[in-house]
Structure formats: C-alpha cells, structure tokens
Amino acid sequence: MNSSFDRQMVLAAATETSNQAPLVLLGVILSLVVIYCASKLGAECSNRLGLPPVLGELVGGVLVGVSALHLVVFPGEGMDGTHSLIMQFLQLTNGLSPESVNPTFSATSEVISVLSELGVIVLLFEIGLESNLSELVKVGPQALVVATVGVAIPFLVGTVGAIALFHLPVHSSHFAGAALTATSIGITSKVLSELGQLSSTEGQIILGAAIADDILGIVILAVVASLAKKGEVDVxxxxxxxxxxxxxxxxxxxxxxxxxxxxxxxxxxxSTRGGLIMTAVVFALIMAYIGAAIHLEAILGAFAAGLVLDETEKREHLEELIEPIADITVPIFFVTVGAKTNLGVLNPFIEANREGLIIAIFLITVAILGKVATGLAVFGYEKINRLAIGVGMIPRGEVGLVFAGVGAASGILSDALNAAIIMMVIITTFIAPPLLRVVFPNPDPQP
Amino acid sequence: MNSSFDRQMVLAAATETSNQAPLVLLGVILSLVVIYCASKLGAECSNRLGLPPVLGELVGGVLVGVSALHLVVFPGEGMDGTHSLIMQFLQLTNGLSPESVNPTFSATSEVISVLSELGVIVLLFEIGLESNLSELVKVGPQALVVATVGVAIPFLVGTVGAIALFHLPVHSSHFAGAALTATSIGITSKVLSELGQLSSTEGQIILGAAIADDILGIVILAVVASLAKKGEVDVxxxxxxxxxxxxxxxxxxxxxxxxxxxxxxxxxxxSTRGGLIMTAVVFALIMAYIGAAIHLEAILGAFAAGLVLDETEKREHLEELIEPIADITVPIFFVTVGAKTNLGVLNPFIEANREGLIIAIFLITVAILGKVATGLAVFGYEKINRLAIGVGMIPRGEVGLVFAGVGAASGILSDALNAAIIMMVIITTFIAPPLLRVVFPNPDPQP
Known part of the structure; x- marks a missing residue:
C-alpha cells in the first residue's frame, strides 16, 4: 500500500527507526521515468531518421544503462547499488542510508526486471492478436524450413569455423554455434509491426520461423549445455x-x-468495468505460465494466447484496449535489453577484446549470411521477398544475450570468445531494424 | 528478460545448478492470476447484489489473503514463504527448492506490493482526471471544514474516551484517536466513481475533504509518533x-x-505510437515522486497530476487510454488491501480479542458518528446531502491500517487496543461502500 510506506517514512523520520520500504517504490518510479524518457526520445529520433522506432528504444536503453549513464543498471558483472545513479540520487535527496543502498537496489532491479518480462509477455500477446492463425498455419511448412535452415547453417558453420580457424575447444565452439542460432522474436515482431508488414506473407513466415527458431534454440541450448556439463546428451x-x-x-x-x-x-x-481486458490478461498470463512451466517460454504461451483469440468477434476492441497497456509496458523491455548491453566489449583498447574482435568478425559474418541464406529455402512462392525473410531472422537480441550468459555461466568460454559472442549479438541486434526497413519496399515513417 | 530466465531454467535442469530467478516471474504471474480472478468475481457478485464492485474486490482479497486461502500473502506477522500456497505450488510443479522458498517469496511479494502501489497511483491519477479543478477549488472551503471537523471530533472523542472509559495510557490513547482520523481516498473515490457521483457537489466535497484529511492525518501521525517517542512535539x-x-x-x-x-x-x-499516454504517465510518476519526496504522499502527487490535466483538450482521449491501464493495475491495490487484512482479530474465542471487542465497539461508534457529524459542518449549500458527505468520510481502509501498523511498531499499544483499532478499520472499510450506495439517491448497478 502506497500510503503505508509514506506514513511509515514520516514515522521513520520522527522515531529515527530505519524503514527503507518506501524507497523501493521511489526507486521504481524514478527508473520508470528514466526508461520512458529514454524510450520515447530514442523512438522519436530513430523514426525521424527513417529508422524503426524500436532501434531508438534499444539505443536509449544503452545510453541510460551500464554502458553510459548508469541510471538503469542491474546487479551482476561487478555492478552493485553504489554504481546506480538513481540510488545515489535517493541517498542525496530521500535519506537512503548507505547500508540500505544494496537491498534497495536489488529490490528495485528485481521489480524492473519482472516488469520488463511482463512487458515482453504483453508484446507477444499483442503480436499474437495482430497475427492470423490460419495464415500462420498456411505458411507453417515454409516457416519450419526457414527456422531449421536458419538454425542448422549458423550452428554448423559457426562450430566448425571456431574449431578450424581459431582452434577453440570443441565445447566452447558448440556454445558459439548455439548462440548463432537464436532469433529475437521481440525485436523482429516489433519492427514488422512498425513497418506494417506483420500480416504480409513475408511477415508471417518470419514470425512463424522466429517462433520455431525459439523452440529449436531451447532444444539446442539444452543439448549443448548437457554436453558441456556431462560430456553426453541428456536424451x-x-x-x-x-x-x-x-x-x-x-x-x-x-x-x-x-x-x-x-x-x-x-x-x-x-457486467462491471474491465471485464473484457481482464479476461484477456488472465488468459494470456495463464498461457504464459503454462509455456514457462513446461520449460518452453512464457512469451510463447502469451503469443499462443493472442493467436487463438485473433478470431474473436471482440478482437478489434481488445486490440484497442491492449494498446495503451503495451505502450507503457513494452518499452520497459526494450530499454532493459539496451541497458543490460555492455558496449565495453567493443573497446579495442582492452587486450581480450582484440582477440575477441577477430573472432567476432567471423561470427558476425556467419550470423548475417547464415540467416540471410534461409530466405533461399522458402519454397512454393514465386514472388516472395526472400531477402526480407532472411534479414528478418538476423537480430539475436535478448535471446542471443541469454545464450552468451549461459555460456559464460558454464565457465568454459574464454574471455575473448565470450566478448566475441556478445559483440555478435549487439551488431546483429542493432543492424537488423534499419536493414529490415531497407529490404521492405514501403518504408513510410509511422504516421 | 523473459527468455533469459527460461533458458537459464533449462540450463539449471541440465547442469543442476540452482538458479531460481525465473520462479519470481512465475510467482508474480500466478499471484496476478489469483488477484484478477478474486477481484473480478468479487466485483461481479457485489454488483449483482446491488453493492459497489470495489467492496467485492476487497472481500475477494480477504478470501485469497492471510485470513482464508493463503494464496496472496505478504511477509510479516509470522508469515513466510512456507505459508504461501503459490510458493507450495511452485515447489510441487516447478522445482522450487526448499531453501529458495523464502527468497522467492520475498521477491514475489515485493513485486506485488510495488504493483499495488503503482495501482493506487494510477487510480488517483484517473480520479484526478475525472475531477474538475475549478469545481474542487469552489468547494475547497467546505472540504477543508469537513476534513477539519472529521479529524478533530474523532481524535478528541476517541482519545478522551479511551482514557476515561478504558483507562488506557495517554500515548496509546493518542494513537487510537489518530487512527480514527483517517479517510481512505482510494476506497471513497472508487465508490463515488462507481456510483457516478464523483462530479456531484457532494462527491467533490467528499473528495476534497478526503485529500485534506490525508494531509491532516500525516501531520497528526507525525505529532503522535514524536510525542510517543520523545515526549514532546518535533515542531x-x-x-x-x-x-x-x-x-x-x-x-x-x-x-x-x-x-x-x-x-x-x-x-x-x-510522431510515434504511445506519445500521449506515455507523456501522461511520466507526468503522473514525476508528480507522485515529488509528492512522496516532500514527505506527503505519492498518491497526492498523482491526483494533482490528473487534476491539472483535466482541462486538457485531449482529456477525453486520455481517459480512454488510461482506463484499460487502470483496469489491470487498480484491482491489485484493492485485493492487496483485502489480502493483508487479518480477520483473525474479529475472533471472539481469542482472549485478547474479547477485551479488544469492547474497545472496538466504542471506537467503531466514534468512527462512524464522528465522520457522519462532519456533514453537518457544510455551510453555504441549502439542498445538500449532508448524510452522504458524512458517510463518504467513513472508510479508513489502507490509511487506517497504516495508522494501526505504525502504532503497533511503536510498541506502546496493548494487544487488545491494537486488535480493536484493526477491527475498527475493517468494519468502517467494509460498511462504507454499501452505506454510500444507500445514501446516494440513484443506486443503479453499473451498466
């Protein structure tokens, strides 16, 4: 309860007890203000430059995150509350005590992380609503082929190349290959939606393939992780x-x-207010829970929820209702992805990065060409924009960052390879939105 | 990032490391599903019985909270993760390990608490938008008088009565008196909005008085707390x-x-999507931050933000956009208030409660009559529903719970008095919505 915390704060001032609970709310409010400003300024600049708004949201996130302003930072990688400018601001202006900085920082970060996860759940639910189930089923075979090719080529070329060209250990090379297979549904679908291409045949194939790719990626990651850990596959x-x-x-x-x-x-x-939106949200949350509980992904469940409701007679009204909710939750996700991206790995003056840069050039080449090649695998359509389909699969985004994180946590990646994988993720994520705008024929800026 | 946690879960399964981060998301998702179902079922039953929906949301909260089903519970009062059915469910179905139950429970509760605080911020912003600044300024003098009388009478009668009738210590009696002064803006404004009475003269006086009351209450609490702590007032x-x-x-x-x-x-x-709603939300958050930072309340800031925007030409569009956001955030607040209410204090079979019950009867009488009397203080209007104004000030709600909590934390309240104050808060909160429906002339159920 809001009032509770404020009154407790008054009491804390009066009785000199230290109750820091209200400061988590204040930390969250300040973080949200920073996130919203960064996302809107970024989106706006990007749009005026003729680029997709979501790219600006990512860049806005980088600016306020660990790479630059340190306004929105998260625990880990040597970061604690003392690095967060928001915590410093709370110390200066709201009497946050030094010993409470870290607990307040952790709690604030936890809340923002969960909000960002809820944001991508809302995004995928909305994308599901905008998609057409029967159209998606129709392009199903193409999407499966695109996904399979887009997983197989980068994985094989990446793994073999890492071993042959750079003499990396086999298990590390598997991780490099696995990281190359990812496709970020979030970024891809958002750009398609912004370009008005979500319901085109190309858009539906990309979306279907990105989803199949996500599932294949989970399987590949499980295989690679169990190989690294046990030396054999946990069948x-x-x-x-x-x-x-x-x-x-x-x-x-x-x-x-x-x-x-x-x-x-x-x-x-x-008969009471909010019946439609609440039923939809509960359905999406339950499907997201099921998706996560069976060890797939929460966002796949949310997407499925949107997809099966897309033929509801109330769909249009539902889309109207979900739009403002998406407008204030989805940016938290994109800004958080940007904020967690450490551009430090691109700095060539750091020793490990130099070796990493050379590996990165190889990985980036495979990452781009390997996915672009998938467009050639589309069959049964004569006049289809194969290049757009391939380009649509390029961004690794948050999914790629996870593969990198899992590899780093396994302890078998060298610093150089780890940096190279993160560079590959950053470059593919940031070039895909402008490339997509180029390869789709009608790049009108959003009205 | 959502994907991060799921993939880490796969890795955790594969490598047998224990990473419980995804379970916080799952805990939050399950809590939200329970909260939404409880609020909607409660609201619906209440509405069909001709009662205000918000009463049903509170009762729904009681049903899923600490008093009954233990689905949505919060740390404190001897509660930990092992009492939460949602944590037990995660243990059974998602491999939450016993030693991670408490950290996961704390993190989940923290997120739900912050969401509930954001919910009441959204509510007050929306109420501010629906209110009319010039109308509120016009009834300002009446509202101030109503608030002052509604603070003075209950405080004086409560404090003197507690000393004279029950021979309670002076400082404890001050707390009992202070708890009687509170008015829940959240509950009052929500019921008025549901009754379509927010913009009536009575509604505006109640709203203005509830806000003035909130500020007076903060001051009274600071006085009482510093008296209890230092024996003198911190001027x-x-x-x-x-x-x-x-x-x-x-x-x-x-x-x-x-x-x-x-x-x-x-x-x-x-020019990009979501510009209007995001500007409004950022403005509301900044005002909420300022409200909290100057030791008033976040909700007062949010209300002021809505109020100053109420003459914007885009107000109608803004109200449409804020509505679905309020629909999914505000119920978190009301269900949480209900869930935190421990009905155990009403149990007459517990020794301390029996003594408490007698004090409670006195406090409840003062609480109701003291606020109803405030209606008589309205001047300058001949035909005004004085009873409705008095009744509108009755619910203590979350504000009253805080006064009780602050008193309990100070350690100077006896168990009996503490229980009596909580009983008073519960009874006034739950009878106010149906009473308001009775005293306002056109009690049509919501369309």
Missing part, C-alpha cells in the same frame, strides 16, 4: 522438450475455436 | 509538513494552466 530431457513443444503448439492450433468460445462466454459474464 | 518537522503541503497544493492549483500547455506541447512532439 530424456531433450525428448521432453521436443514433445512438450509439439503438444503445446498442436493443442493451441487444434482447440483455438474452443478457446475463442470459452473466452467470449467468460468475458460476456461480466 | 520543525511538523512545520515542514504543513508548509510543504500548502506549497505543493498552491503550485498545482495556480500553475495548472501552464502544466496543461507544457503537457500538450510535449505530447504533440511525438
């Missing part, structure tokens, strides 16, 4: 992942119309 | 509070039209 775990992915997707597609009927029946029950 | 602290309240309110009122102009100028700068 039962892999089988479980594959089966749960197939079952989840099948149920969502086959029972879509029943979900629709049940959804409308429940939403129509309510 | 400089009290003077600071009074001055900052007056300055803050004056600036908001006098510069309202400049805020409007500046707001529109900024919002019109943006």
């Amino acid at each position: 039962s775990n892999i089988a479980y992942l594959v089966v749960s992915a197939v079952v989840f997707t099948s149920i969502a597609i086959v029972f879509a119309k029943y979900f629709n009927t049940a959804f409308l029946a429940v939403a129509n029950l309510f | 400089s602290n009290i003077a600071y509070l009074v001055v900052s309240a007056v300055v803050f309110t004056s600036i908001a009122i006098v510069f309202a039209k400049y805020f409007n102009t500046a707001f529109l100028a900024v919002a019109n700068l943006f």
Whole structure:
C-alpha cells in the first residue's frame, strides 16, 4: 500500500527507526521515468531518421544503462547499488542510508526486471492478436524450413569455423554455434509491426520461423549445455522438450475455436468495468505460465494466447484496449535489453577484446549470411521477398544475450570468445531494424 | 528478460545448478492470476447484489489473503514463504527448492506490493482526471471544514474516551484517536466513481475533504509518533509538513494552466505510437515522486497530476487510454488491501480479542458518528446531502491500517487496543461502500 510506506517514512523520520520500504517504490518510479524518457526520445529520433522506432528504444536503453549513464543498471558483472545513479540520487535527496543502498537496489532491479518480462509477455500477446492463425498455419511448412535452415547453417558453420580457424575447444565452439542460432522474436515482431508488414506473407513466415527458431534454440541450448556439463546428451530431457513443444503448439492450433468460445462466454459474464481486458490478461498470463512451466517460454504461451483469440468477434476492441497497456509496458523491455548491453566489449583498447574482435568478425559474418541464406529455402512462392525473410531472422537480441550468459555461466568460454559472442549479438541486434526497413519496399515513417 | 530466465531454467535442469530467478516471474504471474480472478468475481457478485464492485474486490482479497486461502500473502506477522500456497505450488510443479522458498517469496511479494502501489497511483491519477479543478477549488472551503471537523471530533472523542472509559495510557490513547482520523481516498473515490457521483457537489466535497484529511492525518501521525517517542512535539518537522503541503497544493492549483500547455506541447512532439499516454504517465510518476519526496504522499502527487490535466483538450482521449491501464493495475491495490487484512482479530474465542471487542465497539461508534457529524459542518449549500458527505468520510481502509501498523511498531499499544483499532478499520472499510450506495439517491448497478 502506497500510503503505508509514506506514513511509515514520516514515522521513520520522527522515531529515527530505519524503514527503507518506501524507497523501493521511489526507486521504481524514478527508473520508470528514466526508461520512458529514454524510450520515447530514442523512438522519436530513430523514426525521424527513417529508422524503426524500436532501434531508438534499444539505443536509449544503452545510453541510460551500464554502458553510459548508469541510471538503469542491474546487479551482476561487478555492478552493485553504489554504481546506480538513481540510488545515489535517493541517498542525496530521500535519506537512503548507505547500508540500505544494496537491498534497495536489488529490490528495485528485481521489480524492473519482472516488469520488463511482463512487458515482453504483453508484446507477444499483442503480436499474437495482430497475427492470423490460419495464415500462420498456411505458411507453417515454409516457416519450419526457414527456422531449421536458419538454425542448422549458423550452428554448423559457426562450430566448425571456431574449431578450424581459431582452434577453440570443441565445447566452447558448440556454445558459439548455439548462440548463432537464436532469433529475437521481440525485436523482429516489433519492427514488422512498425513497418506494417506483420500480416504480409513475408511477415508471417518470419514470425512463424522466429517462433520455431525459439523452440529449436531451447532444444539446442539444452543439448549443448548437457554436453558441456556431462560430456553426453541428456536424451530424456531433450525428448521432453521436443514433445512438450509439439503438444503445446498442436493443442493451441487444434482447440483455438474452443478457446475463442470459452473466452467470449467468460468475458460476456461480466457486467462491471474491465471485464473484457481482464479476461484477456488472465488468459494470456495463464498461457504464459503454462509455456514457462513446461520449460518452453512464457512469451510463447502469451503469443499462443493472442493467436487463438485473433478470431474473436471482440478482437478489434481488445486490440484497442491492449494498446495503451503495451505502450507503457513494452518499452520497459526494450530499454532493459539496451541497458543490460555492455558496449565495453567493443573497446579495442582492452587486450581480450582484440582477440575477441577477430573472432567476432567471423561470427558476425556467419550470423548475417547464415540467416540471410534461409530466405533461399522458402519454397512454393514465386514472388516472395526472400531477402526480407532472411534479414528478418538476423537480430539475436535478448535471446542471443541469454545464450552468451549461459555460456559464460558454464565457465568454459574464454574471455575473448565470450566478448566475441556478445559483440555478435549487439551488431546483429542493432543492424537488423534499419536493414529490415531497407529490404521492405514501403518504408513510410509511422504516421 | 523473459527468455533469459527460461533458458537459464533449462540450463539449471541440465547442469543442476540452482538458479531460481525465473520462479519470481512465475510467482508474480500466478499471484496476478489469483488477484484478477478474486477481484473480478468479487466485483461481479457485489454488483449483482446491488453493492459497489470495489467492496467485492476487497472481500475477494480477504478470501485469497492471510485470513482464508493463503494464496496472496505478504511477509510479516509470522508469515513466510512456507505459508504461501503459490510458493507450495511452485515447489510441487516447478522445482522450487526448499531453501529458495523464502527468497522467492520475498521477491514475489515485493513485486506485488510495488504493483499495488503503482495501482493506487494510477487510480488517483484517473480520479484526478475525472475531477474538475475549478469545481474542487469552489468547494475547497467546505472540504477543508469537513476534513477539519472529521479529524478533530474523532481524535478528541476517541482519545478522551479511551482514557476515561478504558483507562488506557495517554500515548496509546493518542494513537487510537489518530487512527480514527483517517479517510481512505482510494476506497471513497472508487465508490463515488462507481456510483457516478464523483462530479456531484457532494462527491467533490467528499473528495476534497478526503485529500485534506490525508494531509491532516500525516501531520497528526507525525505529532503522535514524536510525542510517543520523545515526549514532546518535533515542531520543525511538523512545520515542514504543513508548509510543504500548502506549497505543493498552491503550485498545482495556480500553475495548472501552464502544466496543461507544457503537457500538450510535449505530447504533440511525438510522431510515434504511445506519445500521449506515455507523456501522461511520466507526468503522473514525476508528480507522485515529488509528492512522496516532500514527505506527503505519492498518491497526492498523482491526483494533482490528473487534476491539472483535466482541462486538457485531449482529456477525453486520455481517459480512454488510461482506463484499460487502470483496469489491470487498480484491482491489485484493492485485493492487496483485502489480502493483508487479518480477520483473525474479529475472533471472539481469542482472549485478547474479547477485551479488544469492547474497545472496538466504542471506537467503531466514534468512527462512524464522528465522520457522519462532519456533514453537518457544510455551510453555504441549502439542498445538500449532508448524510452522504458524512458517510463518504467513513472508510479508513489502507490509511487506517497504516495508522494501526505504525502504532503497533511503536510498541506502546496493548494487544487488545491494537486488535480493536484493526477491527475498527475493517468494519468502517467494509460498511462504507454499501452505506454510500444507500445514501446516494440513484443506486443503479453499473451498466
């Protein structure tokens, strides 16, 4: 309760006890103000330069994050509360005591992290609503082929190249290859939506492939991680992942119309304010929970939820309602991705980075060409923009950062390789949005 | 990042390291699902019984909270992670390890608490938008008188009665009196909004008085707390509070039209999606921060932000955009208030409660009659619903709980008095919404 904390603060001042609870709320409020300003300024500049707004949100995140202003930073990598300018501001102006800096910082960061995760859940739910289930099913085979090629080529070329060219250990090379397979659904789908290309055939193939890619990526990561840890593949775990992915997707597609009927029946029950939006949000959250609980991803569940509701008669109204919610939650995600990106790895004056830079050039080349090549694998369409499909698969984004993080946590990556993987993720993430605008024919700035 | 946690979960399964981070997200998702279901079912039942929906949300909160189902519980009062059914569910189905239950529980509770605080900020911003600044200024003198009478009578009668009738110590009696002064802006304004009475003269007087009451309450609490702690009043602290309240309110009122102009100028700068809502949200957050930073309240700042924007030409559009955001954030606040309410104090089979019950009967009588009497203090209007104004000031809600909490933390309240204060808060909170529906002439259920 809000009032509670403020009154406790008054009491704390009066009785000199130290209750720092209100400061978490203040930390969150300040972080949100910084995040919103960074995202809107970034989006606006980017749009005026003819680039996709989401690129500006990422850059805005970099500016306020660990690489530059240190306004929005997160624990880890030697960061603690004393590095956060927001915590310093709270110390100066709100009597945050030095010993409470770190607990307040952790709690604030935890809240912002969860809000950013909820943001990408809302984003994928919205993308699901904007997508068309039957259209997506129609391009299903193409999407699967694109995803498979886009996973296989970068993984094989990346792994073999790392071993042959740079004489890296086999298990490290597997991680480098695995990191190359990722595609960021969040960034790709947001750019497509901004370009008005989400419902084009190319857009639907990219979206379907990015989703299949995400599932394949989870499987690859499980294989690589268990190889690195145990020296062998944990077959039962892999089988479980594959089966749960197939079952989840099948149920969502086959029972879509029943979900629709049940959804409308429940939403129509309510006579009080907010019945429709709340039913939709609860449905999305439950599907996100199921997606995460079966060890796929929360965002896949949220996307499936949006997708099965896309034929609801209330869809248009629902899209209107979800829009302002997305407007204030999704930027938290993109700015957080930017804020967590440490551009320090690009600094050639640091020794480890120099070796990393050479590996990075190789990885970036494979990352771009390997995904662009996937466009050639599309069959059954004569006049299709194969280049756009390939380019749409390029951004590694938050997914690539995770692969890098998992590799780093396993302890088998050298500093140079680790830096190279992060560089590859950064470059592919930041060049994909402008490239997509170039390869799609009608690059009108958002009205 | 969402993906991060899921993939780390796969790795955790594969490498048997224990990374519990994703479980905070899952805990938050499950808590939100429970909160939304409780609020919507409660609101719906309440509305069909001809009662205000918000009463149902509070009752729904009680059902899922510490008093009954233990689905949404918060640390403190002997509660830890092992009492939370959601944590038990995560242990059963998502491999939450026993030693991680408490950290996950704390982090999840922290996130839900902050979301609930953001919820009441959104609520007061929305109420501010729906209110009319010039109308509120017009009823200002009446509101001030109502608030003053509504603070003075309960405080004096409560304190003197506690000393004279129950022979309680002076400082404890001060706390009992102070707790009687509170008025819950959140509950009162929500019920008025549901009844369509927010813009009536009565509604505006109640709202203005509830706000003045909130500021007076902060001052009274500071006085009582410093009396209990130091045996004397900390004059400089009290003077600071009074001055900052007056300055803050004056600036908001006098510069309202400049805020409007500046707001529109900024919002019109943006060509990308979400410019209007984000400008409004950033403005509300900054005002909430200022409200809290000067030791008033975040919600007062948010209310002022809504109020000064109420004459913006984009107000109607803004109200449409804020509505779905309020629909999914405000219920978190009301359910949390209900969930934190421990009905155990009403149990007459517990020894301390029996003594408490007798004191409670006295406090509840003073609480109701003392506020109803304030209606008589309204001057300058012949045909005004004085009873409605008095009844509108009855609910103590979250504000009353805080007074009780501060008293309990000071250690000078006996168990019986503490229980009695909480009983008074519960009863006044739960009877006010149905009473308000009775005293306002057109109790149509929401369409």
